[in-house]
Amino acid sequence: MHRVAIIGCGRMGQQYAEAYTTFPDTEVVAIAEHNPERREAVGRRFGVKALYPDAPSLLNDIVPDIAAIITPSRFYKDAVIACAETGVKGISCDKPIAAVLSDADEMVEICASRGIVFAGGNLQRAMNELQEAARMLRAGEFGQIVGAAIHQWGNGEISGGGCQHVSALRLLTGAEVEAVVAWATPKELLDSGNDDGLRVNGRFRLTSGVECSVFSEPNPYQGADVWTADSLVRWNWGPPELYRGFEDDGTRKRLHHEYAPYDWNQFGYLTGSIRSFIAAIETGSELAVSGHDLRQALEVAIAARESARLGAVPIKLPLKDRSLSLYPRAYRWSGGDAEGLVQPISEALGGPRL
Ligand SMILES: NC(=O)c1ccc[n+]([C@@H]2O[C@H](COP(=O)([O-])OP(=O)(O)OC[C@H]3O[C@@H](n4cnc5c(N)ncnc54)[C@H](O)[C@@H]3O)[C@@H](O)[C@H]2O)c1
Incomplete structure (x- = not known):
């Protein structure tokens, strides 16, 4: 059984949590979610009692086998590095991985240097x-x-x-x-x-x-x-x-x-992503989508x-100047709450998408 922490449990994070609670060999043991009402709601929805506002406070109490990081993209780097330094075996984030190229390099390199499987999330x-x-x-x-x-x-x-x-x-x-x-x-x-x-x-x-x-x-x-x-x-x-x-x-x-x-197959290509991630942790096989791909x-x-x-x-390519950057649209970078597209609690509880 792989013990999983979901870090960032908004719209996309809830899809990961659904999948990880469905698979027979994974268990969601903790959730870090910044928004207090949503944290409470997803805790209830997925039956998780270990709830935290962010990755550092979660990692202070629990070192999961897998950290699935699905915060807005601006928070990926700090969360990936915190998980890598704490000894998590498999880390995933989603797209886009970063805005500054050297930040993406740092994330890929810290995982590679510590033998951590770094997966790339929900890509086709x-x-x-x-x-x-x-x-x-x-x-x-x-x-x-x-x-x-x-x-x-x-x-x-x-x-x-x-x-x-x-x-x-x-x-x-x-x-x-x-x-x-x-x-x-x-x-x-x-x-x-x-x-x-x-x-x-x-x-x-x-x-x-x-x-x-x-x-x-x-x-x-x-x-x-x-x-x-x-x-x-x-x-x-x-x-x-x-x-x-x-x-x-x-x-x-x-x-x-x-x-x-x-x-x-109800989870679409997220299934292929997560199943290959688990296989890579267990056997070292190739990831369907990696942090390197992102x-x-x-x-x-x-x-x-x-x-x-x-x-x-x-x-x-590869680009010599690793300080170059490209920022994604505001929703991806900062998330729905910051951009006035707050997910209603009824939806976070599993109700219809509004
Ligand atoms: N691969 C895909 O098909 C796909 C689709 C949609 C979104 N995404 C990506 O997923 C990410 C999240 O998108 P979303 O639609 O779920 O956004 P969202 O705003 O619905 O959810 C983000 C959640 O993260 C929480 N959060 C913010 N900062 C946090 C922190 N430091 N620690 C813990 N929780 C934190 C927010 O409170 C929110 O609940 C973005 O990077 C986006 O680009 C990917």
């Missing part, structure tokens, strides 16, 4: 079907990858939502982004330090030599396409569509592939903003 990259499609691609079932594209990158938030696209692309291609060139609108946002409303088009060069076109405009697709000479894997914000060969009229032929079923996504977003800001200048 962890979706079982996406993982399966990536395994098929990597096993060469479709032939050699020759091209890739990202559609509606981040939907107006390249660091917040954009990490979904970058981490899925890296998974499907099995490659890192090594160079970026980008154009962005509106221009005034480029110096704002914030990604809120920034729409970025560009091109990523991958370490495999493949070029990935990056589109921001609304179009029928909203994920990533990866193709070979005769096949296409299309992640369109759900289980990937697979195509191999062509019909007589030249259109692509859809494969009717049955993805493997999995338990606890860091890479932030780095690509910052590189693209820099490229566009400097006038479509090609930028190589």
Whole structure:
């Protein structure tokens, strides 16, 4: 039985708490939640008596096996470091991991240096079907990858939502982004330090030599396409569509592939994320989504903003200047309470989402 602490139990944290209380091999033993009424409500909802206002006071009393940190992003770094220094075996946070690149580095490095499994939370990259499609691609079932594209990158938030696209692309291609060139609108946002409303088009060069076109405009697709000479894997914000060969009229032929079923699919890709996290703690197996993945996504977003800001200048990764930053939209950075989107107590108690 893995003893779990939930740190930050708002809208997203409650989804983690639901999953961790459902799995047979995990038990939520403590919750750190800043808002006193919500703390009380989630304690009642999940049957947890050890309730604290923040991570330091929780860690003072309890060292859990797993810390699932889902505060607003501005608090991730301090909480990750506090958990790592106390001896927690597995730590997860969510997206975006940080605003300043060196903060993301610090989080990844402290966990790596102490042998702590550092997982990346609720990303589509962890979706079982996406993982399966990536395994098929990597096993060469479709032939050699020759091209890739990202559609509606981040939907107006390249660091917040954009990490979904970058981490899925890296998974499907099995490659890192090594160079970026980008154009962005509106221009005034480029110096704002914030990604809120920034729409970025560009091109990523991958370490495999493949070029990935990056589109921001609304179009029928909203994920990533990866193709070979005769096949296409299309992640369109759900289980990937697979195509191999062509019909007589030249259109692509859809494969009717049955993805493997999995338990606890009511939690969607959070299931894949948490189950791979637990397996990684138990056996050292690969994470479906790691803190490193979140860091890479932030780095690509910052590189693209820099490229566009400097006038479509090609930028190589890894970035030398680790003090560069990109802040997500205010809700992600500071949370619903700070931004006037307070979650009603009835919802925190498990009632319908208002
Ligand atoms: N992966 C996804 O699909 C996804 C979706 C939504 C949100 N998120 C991310 O999850 C995070 C939280 O988002 P949310 O929608 O749950 O926000 P939220 O505002 O509903 O919840 C955040 C909770 O953290 C608590 N909190 C704030 N500071 C704290 C601290 N220092 N210690 C303990 N608790 C603290 C708040 O009181 C609040 O209850 C953000 O980083 C957001 O970007 C990810």
